[in-house]
Structures are given as structure tokens and as C-alpha cells.
Amino acid sequence: MAAAAAVVTPSGLEDGGSRSRGEGAGEVVVERGPGAAYHMFLVMEDLVEKLKLLRYEEEFLRKNNLKPPSRHYFALPTNPGEQFYMFCTLAAWLLNKAGHPFEQPQEYDDPNATISNILAELRSLGRAADFPPSKLKSGYGEHVCYVLDCLAEAALKYIGFTWKRPAYPVEELEEETVPEDDAELTLNKVDEEFVEEETDNEENFIDLNVLKAQTYRLDMNESAKQEAILESTTDAAEWSLEVERVLPQLKVTIRTDNKDWRIHVDQMHQHRSGIESALKETKGFLDKLHNEISRTLEKIGSREKYINNQLEHLVQEYRAAQAQLSEAKERYQQGNGGVTERTRLLSEVTEELEKVKQEMEEKGSSMTDGAPLVKIKQSLTKLKQETVQMDIRIGVVEHTLLQSKLKEKSNMTRDMHATIIPESAIGSY
Numbered sequence: 229m230a231a232a233a234a235v236v237t238p239s240g241l242e243d244g245g246s247r248s249r250g251e252g253a254g255e256v257v258v259e260r261g262p263g264a265a266y267h268m269f270l271v272m273e274d275l276v277e278k279l280k281l282l283r284y285e286e287e288f289l290r291k292n293n294l295k296p297p298s299r300h301y302f303a304l305p306t307n308p309g310e311q312f313y314m315f316c317t318l319a320a321w322l323l324n325k326a327g328h329p330f331e332q333p334q335e336y337d338d339p340n341a342t343i344s345n346i347l348a349e350l351r352s353l354g355r356a357a358d359f360p361p362s363k364l365k366s367g368y369g370e371h372v373c374y375v376l377d378c379l380a381e382a383a384l385k386y387i388g389f390t391w392k393r394p395a396y397p398v399e400e401l402e403e404e405t406v407p408e409d410d411a412e413l414t415l416n417k418v419d420e421e422f423v424e425e426e427t428d429n430e431e432n433f434i435d436l437n438v439l440k441a442q443t444y445r446l447d448m449n450e451s452a453k454q455e456a457i458l459e460s461t462t463d464a465a466e467w468s469l470e471v472e473r474v475l476p477q478l479k480v481t482i483r484t485d486n487k488d489w490r491i492h493v494d495q496m497h498q499h500r501s502g503i504e505s506a507l508k509e510t511k512g513f514l515d516k517l518h519n520e521i522s523r524t525l526e527k528i529g530s531r532e533k534y535i536n537n538q539l540e541h542l543v544q545e546y547r548a549a550q551a552q553l554s555e556a557k558e559r560y561q562q563g564n565g566g567v568t569e570r571t572r573l574l575s576e577v578t579e580e581l582e583k584v585k586q587e588m589e590e591k592g593s594s595m596t597d598g599a600p601l602v603k604i605k606q607s608l609t610k611l612k613q614e615t616v617q618m619d620i621r622i623g624v625v626e627h628t629l630l631q632s633k634l635k636e637k638s639n640m641t642r643d644m645h646a647t648i649i650p651e652s653a654i655g656s657y
Contacts, residue, residue, distance in 0.1 A: 268370040271377050272303045278380040281389060288321050302372045311367030312339065315376070319346050322379035326353065326386045339365055350375060353382045 276299050279288075289296055294314070302311065316333040323330040328349050333342045343361045350357050355378045363371040536543075594600070 268303045268373045269300055271370075271373045272301070273299050275302075275373060275377050275380055278377070278384060282322075282325060282380065282383055282387075284318075284321070288318070292317060302368050302376065303370075305366070305368050308367050311372075312365065313367075315364070315367050315372055316342050316346070318376060319379055322376065322383050323349050325383035326379060328352070346375065350378060353378070355382075 276297075285296060288294070294317075297314065302315065305311075313333075313335065316339075320330045320332050323346075330345070330349060340361065343364050346364075347357045347361060357375070359371050363369060364375065366372075
């Protein structure tokens, strides 16, 4: 039973039970009961009742020319675009009813901005809105029902509405009276009546003549009573005054129902008679119009034939001129093609001429220019200088080699002398 507790979280998630009227949503829930998926239907039904208390049918639906939503309009997906527009307009109306001025959203407004403004106003009312704004963009679901329910409660509090205890009518218990049924006879009663009849028959003897006389007198009395009843003692003037007084109260007013098939049939007959009467007048006008149009077309046709006959030679001249013009255009196209080809050849020859002129200019400038000779002389002097430097370096290298050879030769002679002296010393020993 604890899992099905009726609590609404700040994020707008409902649990299995139902929430009492006028209570806010601010408690924390650990687990969601098995009936949490159906709780938004209960919230939606409470929302519809609260909207009726706020007179939304007169002040909201008729003003905006909207159809009244069903009891589960925002709980089930039907048309997301229409539901989102209905949600935004209803939320704006509830905020205005709650004392928070809010502009009525338009059809082409940014939905994200509209949702953020609604959530900001909801938080300013002290309600929690910890769910993402994208949950409201679909226009249906538990979060949409939660937001509208909170706004409806805020509007009811703002106008000072309070829930009162229900007043139940006192029903008076009527005493049941069981009517006696003469047809139901018990066996004892039948026996008693049978015994009484037997005793009466035994004690009283009825004469037939006396019985006939009694019946005749009874018939005469009844006929006299009927004749007395048929004779009226009421004054005619008083009767007419009474009829005039009571006549307005006897009138029966039948309320017309638009869904009654008889009214539809009467309307069909009225429309049919109206169409037939209008058709007669319209048919005459249309016939006149048709005759006028046909006469006008005949006149136009005859005028066209007359003009064609009168302008036949001009038409032939125009055709001949048109043929000559086409031939001239063809010759022009042929000549234009030759001119284009020759223009292309001329451009190619001009390009080749420009190249030859450029080469001639380069060769002439190179032949008359003394800069190359100066460069050659500078190069020769530089080569001579480098040759002298190389000769000096070669002399230095040769001198160095000669010194190294002489040094090596002196070292070799010294080594040779050093090896000869010890041998003579050994021989002396």
C-alpha cells in the first residue's frame, strides 16, 4: 500500500494515488506506484472541474472561438500542434486570472521562449518545475497536466475560492403501505365466505318479482341522475371569462432542438423551396445572358470573316515579307559564321605576331646591351684572383709537404744510427 501513495514530485511526476483538491505538489517521492501512468487522467479531470469553476467556457473558449476540450485532452496525444497552442493560450489565461500579466502567445512565436516564460511565472508562484522544458513542447503528458493544474489552483486562490463541505439533502423515508389485494384469498377465508352464503340462502328466500321491481327502480334513478348531470347550470359569460384567463397557461412551448430530424427535414424543405424559387428567376436571367452571348459571338464571327476577306492581299504580302525575312536571317547566320571563323584566325595570327615581336625585341636588346661584356670581364678578373690565391695555397701546401718529408727523413736516419751503436757496444763486451 505504501508503493501506491498519492504524491506529486516537484518534477511533475505523479504516483499511483489521487491528489486531493486544492493541495500543492511539493513532496519528494522515492518510488512510483503501479498506477502512476494513470494518475495524470485524474489530474486532468480535476483540472477540468477547476476550469469550470473559473468559468473558462464563457471567458476563454467563447472569446477565442475554441472548442471545449475533452476530460482527457492533455493526457492523450491527438494533435501535438493544436494541443501545444491550446496549452500555451490556456496557461496565459490562467496566469492572467492569477494576477500575473502575461501576453497571449501567437501562432508564430518561438515555442522555447513561450515555455521558458510560462515556467518562470510558475516558479514565481512558488511551484517547483525541475523537469526539462522540452517535456512541454509536445502539448500533452503528465508535465503539461501538472503545470495547468498548478496554474488553476493559483487562479482559484487569487479569486478567493475555497472548497466547502458538501451539503447532502435529507431524505424523508416514506412508510411503505402494502395494498390489500382482493384477488389473494386464503383457504380459511374462502371457507368462511362459503359457510356464510349457505346460511344466508337458508335463512332468506328472494322473490323474483320483488327483484325485478327493485332493478327497474334502480335503472330509473340512474337515468334521472345522468339527465341531471347533462344539464349545465354554468353561465356562458363566466365560462368564456374563465377560458380567457386560463388560456395563456394552457399554451405549450416546445423548445426547438437543432439535432431533431424533424427540424432538419423542415429546413431541407425550406431550402428546397427557396432554391426552386431562386432557380426560376436565375434561369430566366441566365437564358437572357446566354442569348446575348450567342448573338455577340455570331457578330464577332461575322466581323472576323469580313476583316479576313478585306485584308487578304495584305496577309499575302505579309507572308511574302515573312519568307524574305527568314531567308535574309539564314544568309545572315551563314555570313555571321564565316566572320566568326575569320575573327578566330585573326586572333591566332595576332598572337603569333606578338610572340615574334617579343623575341625580336629580346634579341635586339641582348645584341646592343654591353652588360654581358662587363659581366664577362668581371668574371675573368675574379677567376685570375682566385687562380693567384690557389697558387699561393698550392705553394704553401708544397712547402708543408717538403718540410714533413725532410722531417721524416731525419727521423729515419736518427733511428738508424740509434740501432747501429748498441751493436758495436755488444761486440766489445
